[in-house]
Amino acid sequence: MNSLQHVPFFINSFNILCVWHINKNIAKNCKFGIEQEDWEKIMKELNLVWKSDTKELFDSNWQAFKSANRLPPLAIEYIKKEWISHQIHFAHYSINKHMHIDHLSSQRGESAHSKLKTWLETSTSNLLLYWMKLKESLLSMHQTYNNNISQEQIFCSGCIVNDPFYSFLT
Numbered sequence: 001m002n003s004l005q006h007v008p009f010f011i012n013s014f015n016i017l018c019v020w021h022i023n024k025n026i027a028k029n030c031k032f033g034i035e036q037e038d039w040e041k042i043m044k045e046l047n048l049v050w051k052s053d054t055k056e057l058f059d060s061n062w063q064a065f066k067s068a069n070r071l072p073p074l075a076i077e078y079i080k081k082e083w084i085s086h087q088i089h090f091a092h093y094s095i096n097k098h099m100h101i102d103h104l105s106s107q108r109g110e111s112a113h114s115k116l117k118t119w120l121e122t123s124t125s126n127l128l129l130y131w132m133k134l135k136e137s138l139l140s141m142h143q144t145y146n147n148n149i150s151q152e153q154i155f156c157s158g159c160i161v162n163d164p165f166y167s168f169l170t
Helices: 019-030 036-050 055-067 073-082 084-089 108-120 127-155 164-169
Strands: none
Touching (some): 073 084
């Protein structure tokens, strides 16, 4: 994770961990014996921790998650050791200080596929309907991208002003 700091071009870059992969690792190590429906509820609760807007809220949400006793102590210890210790690289309170254009997954293809499936809603329709939904989806994603760029120009203006990599944005 520290290799970015050794490449001159990326010396000011911030390493963001992929929440999708974090959650997959948590499932691989902690899901044993938990029904899928219960697991989905647990992951929603855990994602609320990850999406906390402040460090204080993150800590409070993490304490509440632990106190709910929805996972065995060994699973909580795994999450604490492997992921809570790296929270500045994926928790929203930290990564929102850095430009990411709302790409919190390192798998753009997976993200695009997931968004497309959400927009299509079903896999048993006709081609014209899919084409119209795809067009609507792309227009929406383009608008979201433009909004994210504008938002991050405001939030990150101080951190990117002197960085030549982002000179085209200012």
